[in-house]
Amino acid sequence: MARAEATAPEKGTPVGRRVFLGMVGLAAAGVAFGSKAQDWLEHALAPITARDGTGLSTFLPVGRFRIYSVTGDLPGKNVADYRLKVGGHVSQPLTLSYADLQAMPPTDLNKDFQCVTGWRVHNVKWTGVRLGDLLNRAGLMPGAGGVQFRSFDGAYTESLTMEQALRPDVIVAYSMEGKTVSREHGGPVRLYVAPMYGYKSCKWLDAIDVVAGKPEPGYWEERGYDVDGWVGKSNGRDDKPTS
């Protein structure tokens, strides 16, 4: 009897099955309540990540940017080679270098960045030129109704109504967190539309076209996102407003 017990194939409690089913159950709960848990975790971890000297916490999935691009690649341009074109329904089309933008009166915005896919980064510091200042410098012609943006990735487009474009919290940003906007964040120059979801803030900004009448919807709006992408009031989401 003792020998048989010692050599019989293993019996015991099915802990493996419990671990497996527990993980699947927790994951289902995470999918259902993850958006709430995420906010809670961000607040809980904020004091730790703020004091982390190793930099390891930047890998944690809290309060960090996800990098998206609609083309196969991340486009890039040198600060020296960069030119921003402002044209269309304006009296004086402009071609501005990075230095030209820096020479204009700067605007700092310190706001949350909210993505329509759910992630949010708190207190991101942007510096740039108000889009309204640029448009006024180019001289809006009567009947100018909207603004279209083109990215130098060759595919992405965005648009704003004239009323939205002239808001003080809409800037052409050349600096993020005190440094030139990096390539993965859409640098060297990108649009930053503070009150709207991230897809409105066209990365790798190449050209600004003023149009008479209603502007064409942008890349993601053609694919189902709301044209007026206000944070918390569009795309069926109820996030806290960012601006």
Added chain:
Amino acid sequence: MVATTSPRAERQRLVRFDGAERILHWVNAALFLTVMSTAAVLYVGPLAAAVGRRELVRQIHVWCGIALPVPLLVTLAGKWGGGLRADISRLNRWTADDRRWFRSFGRDPYVELGKFNPGQKLNASFIAGVIVVMLGTGSIMNWFHYFPVDWRTGATFVHDWVAIALFVVVVGHIGMALADPDSLNSMLRGTIDATWARQRRPRWYAEETRTSDETALH
């Protein structure tokens, strides 16, 4: 060569993993390393900028992720899956000794282990859970149009945290394998030294040697 073909020398090695299990392990390992390295490129900004070709990386990640359960299911389904099915039932069951081993962090000298230690059992259960959870949450992320908006946020949340845990576990798994060359070697060649089994996995050693004794008697 002569020594290994003699019956006596043969009895000194036990079959730990059969051919189907070994193929499954390495196909799984290749798929996991692919999804994990593409995940790193998608997730870490500077890596994304260095590698570029984001859409291609995303496609590789998604398709290897979808393929992940296939080798396991194929191995389980066929007549070649006997060894795997027996090992899965061993990995599932925890004995009183396993619990003691686990509570003492593997230091209790009186514990008699079976074929797998509780760490290996947890690793197997975790990986099985990871495959299902990542496939589910990844599908919601990939085909988000068919799901409520909140699910997309929730699925991303779960996918990211489980990925971090998976990185830790896989690094640990590789570290343990490198620290025990006999064990690693048995996942390559299938057999392991009987002395290793007698010392490290006495219950499994007893199981194996009793069966072969009985076979010899009949």
